[in-house]
Amino acid sequence: MQNFDYYNPTHIVFGKDRLTELDDLVPKETKVFILYGGGSVKKFKTLEKIIQALPGRQIVEFGGIEPNPRFTTLVKAVEIAKAEKVGFLLAVGGGSVMDGTKFVSLASCYDGDAKDLLAHGFSPVPVKKAIPIGTVVTLPATGSEMNSGAVISHDGGKFPVFSPLAFPKFSILDPTLTYTLPSVQVANGIIDTFIHTVEQYVTYPLEGRFQDRTAEGILRTLIEVGQKTIDNPTDYDARANLVWCATNALNGLIGAGVPQDWTTHMIGHELTAMFGIDHGQTLAILQPSIWTVRKRQKREKLLQYAQRVWDITAGDEDSRIDQAIEKTRAFFQSLGVSTQLGSYGVTHDKIDDIIKALERHGLTALSETGDLTLDISRKILEDAMGTTTS
Ligand code: NZQ
Ligand code: ZN
Numbered sequence: 001m002q003n004f005d006y007y008n009p010t011h012i013v014f015g016k017d018r019l020t021e022l023d024d025l026v027p028k029e030t031k032v033f034i035l036y037g038g039g040s041v042k043k044f045k046t047l048e049k050i051i052q053a054l055p056g057r058q059i060v061e062f063g064g065i066e067p068n069p070r071f072t073t074l075v076k077a078v079e080i081a082k083a084e085k086v087g088f089l090l091a092v093g094g095g096s097v098m099d100g101t102k103f104v105s106l107a108s109c110y111d112g113d114a115k116d117l118l119a120h121g122f123s124p125v126p127v128k129k130a131i132p133i134g135t136v137v138t139l140p141a142t143g144s145e146m147n148s149g150a151v152i153s154h155d156g157g158k159f160p161v162f163s164p165l166a167f168p169k170f171s172i173l174d175p176t177l178t179y180t181l182p183s184v185q186v187a188n189g190i191i192d193t194f195i196h197t198v199e200q201y202v203t204y205p206l207e208g209r210f211q212d213r214t215a216e217g218i219l220r221t222l223i224e225v226g227q228k229t230i231d232n233p234t235d236y237d238a239r240a241n242l243v244w245c246a247t248n249a250l251n252g253l254i255g256a257g258v259p260q261d262w263t264t265h266m267i268g269h270e271l272t273a274m275f276g277i278d279h280g281q282t283l284a285i286l287q288p289s290i291w292t293v294r295k296r297q298k299r300e301k302l303l304q305y306a307q308r309v310w311d312i313t314a315g316d317e318d319s320r321i322d323q324a325i326e327k328t329r330a331f332f333q334s335l336g337v338s339t340q341l342g343s344y345g346v347t348h349d350k351i352d353d354i355i356k357a358l359e360r361h362g363l364t365a366l367s368e369t370g371d372l373t374l375d376i377s378r379k380i381l382e383d384a385m386g387t388t389t390s
Helices: 019-025 046-052 071-084 095-107 114-117 183-197 209-231 236-249 263-275 279-291 299-310 316-336 348-358 374-385
Strands: 011-014 032-036 059-062 088-093 132-138 149-154 156-163 170-175
Touching: 011 019, 011 236, 019 046, 019 132, 019 170, 032 046, 032 071, 032 095, 046 088, 059 071, 071 095, 071 114, 071 149, 071 170, 088 095, 095 114, 095 132, 095 149, 095 156, 114 149, 114 156, 114 374, 149 263, 170 236, 183 209, 183 236, 183 263, 183 279, 183 316, 209 236, 209 299, 209 316, 263 348, 263 374, 279 316, 279 374, 299 316, 348 374
Parallel strands: 011 170, 032 059, 032 088, 088 132, 132 170
Antiparallel strands: 149 156
């Protein structure tokens, strides 16, 4: 196991009917800035309940944070945060709203051009303070509710923004607030959680036994509850398990001390930026092809994954790996998500543009060992293109 630091200060408030506790969670005597997305929180009355739970507070609102939140939208919220001198930010929504709110929190305390904050990759941004934030999660997927990262879209790219100051002070995870999600978003959330887990698990063995067993537990839970929570959105226990898996897949726990390979996310971000494909869908498209192309490098962990996650024990090693990749693809498809790039309207001639975008964004040495070149990314995209339009 590698050396690591593990720090996670977010207070999780999990369960039904916990919005009423907001009055105790949000600091008193400060102006509260509530940020949300395109309107689902109004339509389904979550915002109304939140405002009722904060009686007598000075509240400012900002709606309209879009999926894959844009820098140009968020700087408008930064202006309001500064002008109104707000003291606490409350994000109400999915990953896009939480990420957007993290950006507002950091950018509001940054003296330079806010665009600079997009240029630091996975290193912390040079911000010494931030406006504290809390979240009310309405979509289980990203883990943003318990981590210190955000992904911001700008000028044809998606840029990570990290800071230890961006951890939410608290996050309310009430699974019932997610019942109104369309099934496509639930499927996206299951796949996002699945991929966050395998990107910290299917690398090479390093005796991270607790991390491996925990990752396998998350994956097996997703396989058990995935279809159930899509078919029966109001089955509390199925949804509660999805919500808690999503948070734990990306709160630093399973990735501590083990190698990580974020190739799927990095190439996936280009597909979202260029073609508007949902984040979860890009991951379903790419993961089976990445494993097909990288079988040799990931051999031992793919065999472990085949056995411990899918109970595959029959056949020689190559066949067990192939079966595991096919089971994974079939799982994503069973949730209603196509795993072929071609079926999202992207044609073969666009591969050159995707490779150019990866190059422009410096994503030329991906993987757990940094050996994944643009030529290998091209092979992955060719494999992911698929042959049918289903
Ligand atoms: O905008 P509204 O009207 O609220 O509708 C949203 C949006 O259209 C809707 N929705 C959310 N909760 C709902 C609901 N509809 C009905 N009922 C509810 N309870 O769902 C749509 C998608 O929301 P979005 O927040 O975009 O989805 P998600 O949570 O999947 O977030 C995706 C973003 O997170 C980033 C992605 O890159 C993408 O920008 N990620 C952030 C990460 C992080 N901070 O750690 C890691 C991830 O890998 C990911 O990259
Ligand atoms: Zn993700």
